[in-house]
Amino acid sequence: MPQPQVTLQVAREHGLTEEEYERLTGTLGRTPTIEELGVATVMWSEHCSYKSSRVHLKKLPTEGRRVVGGPGENAGAISIGQGLALVFKIESHNHPSYIEPYQGAATGVGGILRDIFTMGARPIASMDSLRFGSFDHPRTRYLVRGVVAGVGGYGNSIGVPTVGGELVFDPGYDRNCLVNAFTLGVVEESRLMSSRATGVGNLVMMFGSRTGRDGIHGASLLASAEFDEHSEEKRPTVQVGDPFLEKLLLEATLEIQKQDLALAVQDMGAAGITSSSVEMAYRGELGIELDLDQVPLREEGMSGYEIMLSESQERMLLVTRPENVQAIRAVCQRWDLESAVIGKLTDDRMYRVRRFGKEVIAVPVDLLADPPALTRPSAEPTEVAPEFRPEDLPEPRDYAQVLYQLIGSPNLCSRRWVYQQYDHYVGAATVVHPGADAGVLRILGTDMHVAMTVDCNARYTALDPYLGACIAVCEAARNLVATGAEPLAVSDCLNFGSPERPEVMWQFEQAIAGIRDACAAFDTPVVSGNVSFYNETEGKAIPPTPTIAMVGLLRAAKPLTPWFKGDGDVIVLLGRTREELSGTEYAAVVHGNTLGSPPWVDLEAERRLHQVVLDAAERELLRSAHDLSEGGLAIALAECCLSAPHGVPLLGARVRVDESMRADAFLFAESQARMLVSVRREHAATLRDLAGDAGVAVAVIGEVGGGMLEFDGLASVPVAELLTTWDTALEKLLGG
Amino acid sequence: MRWGVVTFPGSNDDLGTLHVLREVLGHEATPLWHKSDDLGGVDCVVLPGGFSYGDYLRCGAIARFSKVMSAVAEFAAQGGMVLGICNGFQVLCEAGLLPGALVRNRSLSFVCREVNLRVESVANPFVNMALVGDVWRIPVKHGEGCYVAEETTLDQMERDGQILLRYCRADGSRARDAADGGDYNCNGSLRDVAGVMNAARNVFGMMPHPEHGADASLRDVNWPNAGVPDGLRIFQSIAGWVTDRGQRSAVDSMR
Numbered sequence: 001m002p003q004p005q006v007t008l009q010v011a012r013e014h015g016l017t018e019e020e021y022e023r024l025t026g027t028l029g030r031t032p033t034i035e036e037l038g039v040a041t042v043m044w045s046e047h048c049s050y051k052s053s054r055v056h057l058k059k060l061p062t063e064g065r066r067v068v069g070g071p072g073e074n075a076g077a078i079s080i081g082q083g084l085a086l087v088f089k090i091e092s093h094n095h096p097s098y099i100e101p102y103q104g105a106a107t108g109v110g111g112i113l114r115d116i117f118t119m120g121a122r123p124i125a126s127m128d129s130l131r132f133g134s135f136d137h138p139r140t141r142y143l144v145r146g147v148v149a150g151v152g153g154y155g156n157s158i159g160v161p162t163v164g165g166e167l168v169f170d171p172g173y174d175r176n177c178l179v180n181a182f183t184l185g186v187v188e189e190s191r192l193m194s195s196r197a198t199g200v201g202n203l204v205m206m207f208g209s210r211t212g213r214d215g216i217h218g219a220s221l222l223a224s225a226e227f228d229e230h231s232e233e234k235r236p237t238v239q240v241g242d243p244f245l246e247k248l249l250l251e252a253t254l255e256i257q258k259q260d261l262a263l264a265v266q267d268m269g270a271a272g273i274t275s276s277s278v279e280m281a282y283r284g285e286l287g288i289e290l291d292l293d294q295v296p297l298r299e300e301g302m303s304g305y306e307i308m309l310s311e312s313q314e315r316m317l318l319v320t321r322p323e324n325v326q327a328i329r330a331v332c333q334r335w336d337l338e339s340a341v342i343g344k345l346t347d348d349r350m351y352r353v354r355r356f357g358k359e360v361i362a363v364p365v366d367l368l369a370d371p372p373a374l375t376r377p378s379a380e381p382t383e384v385a386p387e388f389r390p391e392d393l394p395e396p397r398d399y400a401q402v403l404y405q406l407i408g409s410p411n412l413c414s415r416r417w418v419y420q421q422y423d424h425y426v427g428a429a430t431v432v433h434p435g436a437d438a439g440v441l442r443i444l445g446t447d448m449h450v451a452m453t454v455d456c457n458a459r460y461t462a463l464d465p466y467l468g469a470c471i472a473v474c475e476a477a478r479n480l481v482a483t484g485a486e487p488l489a490v491s492d493c494l495n496f497g498s499p500e501r502p503e504v505m506w507q508f509e510q511a512i513a514g515i516r517d518a519c520a521a522f523d524t525p526v527v528s529g530n531v532s533f534y535n536e537t538e539g540k541a542i543p544p545t546p547t548i549a550m551v552g553l554l555r556a557a558k559p560l561t562p563w564f565k566g567d568g569d570v571i572v573l574l575g576r577t578r579e580e581l582s583g584t585e586y587a588a589v590v591h592g593n594t595l596g597s598p599p600w601v602d603l604e605a606e607r608r609l610h611q612v613v614l615d616a617a618e619r620e621l622l623r624s625a626h627d628l629s630e631g632g633l634a635i636a637l638a639e640c641c642l643s644a645p646h647g648v649p650l651l652g653a654r655v656r657v658d659e660s661m662r663a664d665a666f667l668f669a670e671s672q673a674r675m676l677v678s679v680r681r682e683h684a685a686t687l688r689d690l691a692g693d694a695g696v697a698v699a700v701i702g703e704v705g706g707g708m709l710e711f712d713g714l715a716s717v718p719v720a721e722l723l724t725t726w727d728t729a730l731e732k733l734l735g736g
Numbered sequence: 737m738r739w740g741v742v743t744f745p746g747s748n749d750d751l752g753t754l755h756v757l758r759e760v761l762g763h764e765a766t767p768l769w770h771k772s773d774d775l776g777g778v779d780c781v782v783l784p785g786g787f788s789y790g791d792y793l794r795c796g797a798i799a800r801f802s803k804v805m806s807a808v809a810e811f812a813a814q815g816g817m818v819l820g821i822c823n824g825f826q827v828l829c830e831a832g833l834l835p836g837a838l839v840r841n842r843s844l845s846f847v848c849r850e851v852n853l854r855v856e857s858v859a860n861p862f863v864n865m866a867l868v869g870d871v872w873r874i875p876v877k878h879g880e881g882c883y884v885a886e887e888t889t890l891d892q893m894e895r896d897g898q899i900l901l902r903y904c905r906a907d908g909s910r911a912r913d914a915a916d917g918g919d920y921n922c923n924g925s926l927r928d929v930a931g932v933m934n935a936a937r938n939v940f941g942m943m944p945h946p947e948h949g950a951d952a953s954l955r956d957v958n959w960p961n962a963g964v965p966d967g968l969r970i971f972q973s974i975a976g977w978v979t980d981r982g983q984r985s986a987v988d989s990m991r
Binding site: 242243 | 751756792875877
């Protein structure tokens with residue numbers, strides 16, 4: 001097969017800039033081969049190289065006493081004692097999911113699962129943060145149905161429970177949905193596996209699926225460029241997932257780890273063999289030689305270029321000593337997987353690849369793995385939005401009607417329709433199921449419980465990326481604290497528009513600063529993450545969306561849940577409510593107003609609140625705890641009445657309204673650093689003292705009981721009717 | 737009492753089932769591998785939930801041809817106790833060890849939630865720690881759990897007490913007809929069937945997951961009702977039956 005001659009023009013079509021092409025030819029001292037151009041293009045793509053984000057990511061706090069694996073590896077790892085570590089990461093699969101929702105979402109789940117078991121950890125739970133356009137957009141329903149089915153299709157089949165997540169609708173995602181997948185695994189700390197190649201002369205093996213022509217250029221073309229009217233044509237670059245094969249791959253990988261057969265393991269995600277082998281060699285400061293004629297192929301006659309850039313799913317790469325090859329083959333055979341020795345490690349730090357017996361690539365590893373970081377220009381947007389004026393939100397006359405309107409709105413109604421399609425039982429470890437503030441799992445064989453959540457309010461980040469990112473971290477931490485868990489570490493998924501636009505880079509820098517400050521305040525280092533740029537279509541970027549996944553360990557023996565537990569319990573509001581109505585769901589849904597700034601952030605107040613709730617949880621004072629966020633106090637109260645598992649009798653509540661402020665602010669303001677708890681009457685005073693001593697505002701606002709949710713003098717609605725509206729809204733919005 | 741839990745490639749509730757048998761019930765439980773026909777002399781074989789061989793054809797259609805299944809068929813033919821959960825139920829139907837078949841849920845969606853189950857029969861090895869009419873709460877999680885069989889088969893199974901569990905409302909009632917509303921039947925199974933036993937009364941399959949409704953240490957958070965978790969009663973029923981099987985079979989033979 002004749003290979004095209006590489007020229008600047010061909011390089012440009014691949015997506016290289018003139019400068020990058022010159023660096024390639026300059027270093028090689030000759031015209032690159034088409035294969036060399038291919039691997040350079042994918043390695044230098046935004047998706048693989050983080051070239052636009054690297055200088056900024058360095059500002060994030062990544063260290064802490066528990067951190068045993070930070071950014072740079074396939075996932076972050078923190079030590080939790082008893083010889084165990086948690087391994088976790090969140091990653092985006094936005095563009096593939098917009099083009100082909102089922103497979104895009106499914107392979108997103110598959111990819112993040114591989115990142116976790118590549119580290120030697122058994123995945124025990126997943127979460128998904130999903131963002132779609134408004135229901136007015138014709139594609140939204142199709143995308144929601146496809147993505148949810150895809151997440152479930154992969155996760156259910158491989159047998160990892162999906163225990164939580166987010167689902168948000170906003171017109172800003174009309175043409176670019178977000179699918180961020182998170183997985184957490186557990187590993188014996190001493191058995192954490194690395195992707196760093198070691199030992200000159202050691203062999204490189206591939207195992208798992210055969211390599212086919214699917215997904216070529218998925219990462220570089222699909223994930224590293226914005227959408228346009230031709231996006232549909234990119235559908236063939238979306239890979240197809242096989243969860244069954246991944247299940248075998250998972251078990252085989254963990255068996256290889258258990259028998260201590262591999263020196264390094266790396267999964268093949270974006271840019272397939274290229275990226276996995278280059279990164280392994282780079283991290284080990286070694287060279288590598290690959291013979292593509294040994295790679296098991298799905299179809300004959302694939303060129304070196306195609307093999308190098310294929311993104312066929314469910315494949316792994318490992319480094320092993322020659323004497324362990326037979327044992328690895330035996331494990332693979334036990335799980336009916338193909339395996340092959342495809343190369344070896346060298347000491348010359350060169351990346352050499354042969355196809356059909358001929359060397360087609362000979363490039364320094366460092367050139368591929370370490371392209372110069374860019375410092376892209378950034379600038380605060382100059383366009384000034386109209387100011388928010390509280391008087392533009394007239395106080396409603398009928399609060400009962402507003403309550404129904406909000407509780408049935410796309411962002412506040414029950415997510416049951418979604419999580420009912422996810423297996424959240426498999427693994428026999430789920431203690432708190434989806435629908436609560438955070439998912440909680442016991443760690444089998446120990447007395448420990450891990451809590452996890454994923455959060456971002458992109459309406460806030462659109463108004464103020466710094467405060468919005470701060471709040472995303474705060475809310476994640478509060479969600480963990482609401483279950484009685486102490487926040488420990490973060491993985492972030494930074495979804496933004498094109499980095500080539502200064503205002504997007506400004507948003508990015510602001511968001512990084514927000515995450516940095518909040519994570520520093522809570523001592524929750526960022527141990528892993530992912531950047532997804534180019535989330536825009538025809539020049540219109542998504543709202544900046546720094547999704548925060550946070551993980552914690554339960555302090556108390558049993559987790560707290562949000563729903564009310566007993567008639568006569570006292571409802572206590574911790575934290576101060578301010579007249580902050582701008583940026584709220586209430587302002588958007590009821591008044592169509594999305595102007596202004598997000599609620600104020602006080603990190604110190606947040607920290608004190610965490611301390612009070614955790615102390616009270618440890619002393620078993622609390623019957624329920626629920627974070628206050630979107631929808632404010634009224635919606636939080638409603639959720640406390642409605643979110644009990646089926647079979648548990650519903651409880652209403654009677655609440656006194658604070659008359660020192662606008663009633664709608666008391667009900668719907670989204671002031672931060674607040675938590676809603678219920679306690680037995682005899683414990684109310686103890687909690688008040690505990691909060692008072694810590695300087696946290698505390699108010700007994702009502703009591704649990706009856707069949708109505710009652711706001712004195714404002715509204716009184718039957719809980720059963722509220723439940724119907726809340727519980728069926730999403731299905732109705734999706735069209736039955 | 738010794739249990740064996742089969743691992744097919746793609747099984748994913750095998751570990752959870754072993755956990756419940758060992759840690760909650762305190763019994764001996766061994767993993768059984770699909771490539772082996774050695775059942776290790778266990779008293780009861782459990783075929784767990786999951787997606788055996790990926791379930792890309794019909795669910796359970798490939799698993800039935802595995803080496804372990806020929807041993808299970810022989811074991812069952814000799815009166816050995818077999819419990820199939822979810823995918824295990826599908827495998828038992830495909831293997832012809834249970835009547836009927838499981839097809840795609842009526843909703844066409846995967847469904848994961850707790851359901852109410854009405855105990856229909858208690859004079860059997862699998863559901864005997866209950867009274868007829870008791871309502872149990874056990875989770876389901878499946879995409880293809882709609883039980884179908886010939887009308888005559890269903891009639892005969894009803895007559896002979898082979899239908900042990902049915903989907904029902906929280907109060908134990910069922911819809912009289914389609915117009916009466918049938919949300920409680922999570923998958924559209926004919927006659928609300930959730931679990932069936934073979935004529936020889938030693939093979940039982942159910943779509944709900946007793947192993948995920950068996951651990952009382954999860955109860956404070958998720959289950960309001962005290963007492964033995966409903967899922968655990970399935971395993972306790974089997975264990976009790978096996979333990980004094982000698983007596984039972986003597987009684988049965990006199991009938």
